Amino acid sequence: MAIADCMFLELPRFVDRRGDLVVVEGDSHVPFDIERVYYLCDIPQGAVRGGHGHKQLRQLLIAVSGSFDAILDDGFERKRVTLSSPSRGLLICPMIWRELENFSLGSVCLVLASMKFDENDYYRDYNEFCAAAREASL
Template sequence: MTLDDCRLIELPKISDPRGNLTFVEGNHHIPFDIKRTYYLYDVPGGSVRGSHAHRNLHQFIIAMSGSFDVVLSDGISDHRFHLNRSYYGLYVCPMMWRTLDNFSSGAVCMVLASAPYEEEDYIRDHDQFLREVLAP
């Protein structure tokens, strides 16, 4: 997979004067079955999260509140995505180095994942990531 496979996906938005509703269905709105959900919050100003890649995990990242940036790299090129709407999310395919930064005050980042937590799936060293992703 390449950086071109990662993309912003608009989710259904049901507008109502009492408040809007958005939902996500695995294998319908996003290209995988949801096996795990987690979220980041109370991120101090100037902090950077992520800074790793996954060998097999697919993820969908949503700014539930506030805003932040996700920088993705496939080892050749980088792309910065600004997330600031709860009805948009970023699909991240396996073998993408990701860094999350530029968190606004009160930002909440929710991540839907294709598998339970598995430490072996993480690549936490950027040089190791480059060796694996650029291997012939």
């Protein structure tokens, strides 16, 4: 996979005077069944999250509150994107190293994942990730 395979997905947002409603349905609004949901919150100023890649897992990241930056890396190219809308999610494909930083005060990052937690699916060493990404591109 390449950074170009990662993209923003617009989620249905229903605007109402009482407040907005954003809907996310697996295999409808995201291109996978949702097997795991978690969120990052109360992130200290200057903290960096992520710092890993996945072999098979696909994720949709949503800034449900506040904003943060995602740095995406496919072993050949790096790209920084900002998430700041609860109705716009970032689809992250397998074989993409990700780092999350620059969290605004009170931000919440919701993560929808295609698989349950599996430590064997992780690349936690950047050099090992890059070697695997380059080998897969041959």
